[in-house]
Amino acid sequence: MVPTVEVVVVSRNTEAESVISLELGSATGEPLPSWTPGAHLDVWLPNGLIRQYSLCGDCGDTGDTGDTGSGTWRVAVLAEPRSRGGSAWLHDNATEGTRLKVVGPRNHFELLPARGYVFIAGGIGITPLLPMVAKAQRDGAGWRLWYGGRSRRSMAFLEELERYGERVRVWPQDEHGLLDLPAILGELESGTLVYCCGPASLLDAVQEHCRELPPKTLHVERFTASERRDGGEDDRPFEVECAASGLTVTVPAGVSILDSLARAGVEVPSSCTEGVCATCETVVLDGEPDHRDSVLSEEEREEGEVMMICVSRAKGGRLVLDV
Template sequence: MRVHRLDRIAPQIRLVELRDPEGRGLPPAEPGAHIDLHLPDGAIRSYSLCGDPADRHAYRIAVLNVPGGRGSGFVHGELALGADLIISPPRNNFRFDAAARYLFIAGGIGITPLLPMIRRAAERGADWVLQYCVRNAATAPFLDDLRALPHGRVDLHAADDGRRLAVDELLASTPVDVPVYCCGPQRLMEAVAAAARPGQDVRFEWFTPRPEPGRRDAADDSFEVVCARSAVTVTVPAGTSILDALYAAGVEVDSSCEQGICGTCETTVLEGEPDHRDSVLSDAERAAGKTMMLCVSRARSARLVLDV
């Protein structure tokens, strides 16, 4: 992929537009999808797509300059217009379903996965409200684009004006049948998760692993993993991830973040009970136990059979 556009849309945010050098169409990307950017030093970083999903010739990402960040350091310090980059095809762990009404909650750069969703909601004629939390109203990314979309409204909460979102009141006043989509700083998403009522459909895109009070420490007892397609059986010792144990046995599995937040290593479970420790699967998906993330999750049963 080639960098076709490189703009600074806020003091610490760069918009990167990627296109195929030959002008070919790109794989489709649904609202909420992200791509992995392969950095020159071998690191891989995931970024939400913020462009129009109907545009099959361009992917757009917006990257916040985070002090010490490898991905943001590269995008803000080294990346140049016309540069060629390696990316993964789009993947989506932040599924956007059809509904008559929506509540969106964004904090800062967390607006990126929500922007395509809001566009899609507006196209469908659905009612929507965006609660947009930013540090400074004058530099809020995509604010003009959002305000121009029909069928909804944007409530801006700027810290420099002293306007902060009352999360508990917001969730309490939102009907349980209205889906809530949230992305932003960890503290905001934890507050939304804590305020959600039973039965309320609240979905998140986590940038860092989701905290789960009471979750068992990763260094648990060993267990056995049977790789059905590879005809390999491995023992996963305490303190070793399934992913690392499979790599050591010569079984290749795609992976990226190794923190349970990107979904790259999601694998089908054929037998056994996973101990889910990711930030991707919903509570219902965890209860079903049909897939798991091999980088962080373990086993509640003595044996797992995986489709690898």
């Protein structure tokens, strides 16, 4: 069960042009749950929106042992020009003392053990990679971070990254152009894993360059959905049995499980509705999901224990979900 936590903003800092960081502490005095690099929080905003933000502090004193820590969490928020109200609300209203409800931490971008790492960040995609870099450094692994952005003034945490010296390559586009992916990914040593987070254009380019690498070499986290299969013969009606509420709901072609359940009065928290954020992650008790999300790993898809009901469907005629 993913915990729900009441937090309070302990401090707010400007990290770059249009980027703020918020340090969050427990609002109840109870220890905050531990976390591991790659984890994020679902932040429930007073305006009714739910938004996801990567934890970008150092979890070295709490998350690596599995123990519950009592410190603070840090997230960073980019003021999106086309924001639907999430980042704008936090930029306008989140100040010291602001109380928020969060769900998490969740982690679908876990840092796996490896001999070495290549980290590639684009813009605000630096946030989940910061604790990964800290852990790789602490563990004595070989690693490099390539950090691209529009300009230095738009790139957060540059001063914080200076302590790593030449292991970090800062690559502002207005100075150097786009990241040189052929050079970065051209000759990886055996056992090296690649972690990338940033805009879709960067992730798509990195995936193309990693196409010939061994399976499970590349790990990405997306802010927007990757191209997925929709419609056609596979988008047929099916039934969903709601084990917790006792209802059976028909999901028509062209309508999501999430929307079908809502029409029947079964509300499941959701945010992106694009299969990216994992807010609507639901336990599958029976049946085979047709996964169409951009979150789960191939191993998680094969296990079939959870699914993102905002985009995924059923391979057969029936699913039993824990809702």
